[in-house]
Amino acid sequence: MILRLAFGSLMARALTVSMTVLAIALSVALFLGVEKVRTGAKASFADTISGTDLIVGARSGSVQLLLNSVFRIGNATNNVTWESYRDIADRPEVDWIVPISLGDSHRQFRVMGTTQAFFEHYKYRGDRSLEIGNGHGLEDLYDAVIGAEVAATLGYAVGDPIVVSHGLASFTHHDDQPFRVAGIIDRTGTPVDRTVIVSLEAIEAIHVDWQSGVQIPGQSTPVEQIRKMDLSPSAVTAALVGVKSRLQIFGLQRWINTYPEEPLLAVLPGVALQELWQIVGVAETALIGVSAMVVVTALLGMMAMIFSSLNERRREMAIWRAMGARPATILGLLVLEAALMAALGALLGLALLYGGLALTQPVVDSAFGLWLPIAPPNGRELATLAGVIVAAALVSLFPALRAYRLSLSDGMMVRI
Numbered sequence: 001m002i003l004r005l006a007f008g009s010l011m012a013r014a015l016t017v018s019m020t021v022l023a024i025a026l027s028v029a030l031f032l033g034v035e036k037v038r039t040g041a042k043a044s045f046a047d048t049i050s051g052t053d054l055i056v057g058a059r060s061g062s063v064q065l066l067l068n069s070v071f072r073i074g075n076a077t078n079n080v081t082w083e084s085y086r087d088i089a090d091r092p093e094v095d096w097i098v099p100i101s102l103g104d105s106h107r108q109f110r111v112m113g114t115t116q117a118f119f120e121h122y123k124y125r126g127d128r129s130l131e132i133g134n135g136h137g138l139e140d141l142y143d144a145v146i147g148a149e150v151a152a153t154l155g156y157a158v159g160d161p162i163v164v165s166h167g168l169a170s171f172t173h174h175d176d177q178p179f180r181v182a183g184i185i186d187r188t189g190t191p192v193d194r195t196v197i198v199s200l201e202a203i204e205a206i207h208v209d210w211q212s213g214v215q216i217p218g219q220s221t222p223v224e225q226i227r228k229m230d231l232s233p234s235a236v237t238a239a240l241v242g243v244k245s246r247l248q249i250f251g252l253q254r255w256i257n258t259y260p261e262e263p264l265l266a267v268l269p270g271v272a273l274q275e276l277w278q279i280v281g282v283a284e285t286a287l288i289g290v291s292a293m294v295v296v297t298a299l300l301g302m303m304a305m306i307f308s309s310l311n312e313r314r315r316e317m318a319i320w321r322a323m324g325a326r327p328a329t330i331l332g333l334l335v336l337e338a339a340l341m342a343a344l345g346a347l348l349g350l351a352l353l354y355g356g357l358a359l360t361q362p363v364v365d366s367a368f369g370l371w372l373p374i375a376p377p378n379g380r381e382l383a384t385l386a387g388v389i390v391a392a393a394l395v396s397l398f399p400a401l402r403a404y405r406l407s408l409s410d411g412m413m414v415r416i
Helices: 002-012 014-046 062-069 082-089 117-121 148-154 200-206 223-227 246-257 269-310 314-322 327-368 379-395 397-409
Strands: 054-058 094-106 109-114 132-135 143-146 179-185 195-199 238-243 264-267
Touching: 014 269, 014 327, 014 379, 054 062, 054 246, 054 269, 062 094, 062 238, 062 264, 062 269, 082 094, 082 238, 094 117, 094 200, 109 148, 109 200, 117 238, 148 179, 195 200, 238 246, 246 264, 264 269, 269 327, 269 379, 269 397, 327 379, 327 397, 379 397
Parallel strands: 109 195, 143 179
Antiparallel strands: 054 238, 054 264, 094 109, 094 238, 132 179, 143 195
């Protein structure tokens, strides 16, 4: 009976109740949306590199090595000699190894030298491989494969020329040896989208006339002669390593970290990613706090609405008392009304969230490479919805207690 009374009371105040339910729904959708984006961003962040067991580079910090080799941020403290790279590649534990050479740029985008093995073994978002949607891979010495963001930002198409600059933010260009866009990689949502990929031999070729980072004055070797040279690299920036058995990871890592020929560092990508996420986790906490305050504001607005309606409902409550309703019944009625409004708002907010995900998921994935999965509500989300309903019932106790006291003192003759 009390449930029927609560529904009837809410229907009698449909306009104000609808506005309150909508406010709660929007706040719940925002809170859960932030949670979806947070978990999606964290998953995309962790899935930037998958299937790689170790990242090897010059000895520095694990986060610094990760940022430089995977995210193309910062510079390496030193290079790894080609002899050391070959020693690691020849280890019996190593299944595959991919060299990476960084240092040059093209119009603020990083240029990375590597081999065909990068396209074969680099994985992201679980086990997804890089796909060249337009053009082909590195077939010629001066071929360049560019990421989707490079192509979109600079308006490049297959066949367009590319001139690599020496270093970062440099005014010195390797314009005597231009590259050609051979292929464009489909968007991945990883740093590959912002990378110009060339071969290791190409990196050596454009630096034939350079020594100690400076171009030799007056020297310009013809391209035809460069093509006939031995362009084996002397050093690389880092290497991605896959092992034959997961049981061998820590043994190989220990061997690399104690390598006697030069100071090297081998890090597990997952561990380094967790360290990096802890650094940027402050923004995550702040975002959750802001969205939680929106939910609190909506609940406070509901409490204010109930308070404001008490004077209008004093005669209604007095009639209920005359019909035999107890003061506790009136208190429970108001609490139930608040819980019903919160429940309706939570369900509507959940519907808005999944409707918004269905509409924006492909757009967000193609534009930002952020995959927001559409899955049934998990335990944390259900607990959030239950928490909103319980919180609504608790905040409604304040106006309900006032209504309880008024119902004790008011009779049929209510002075308003």
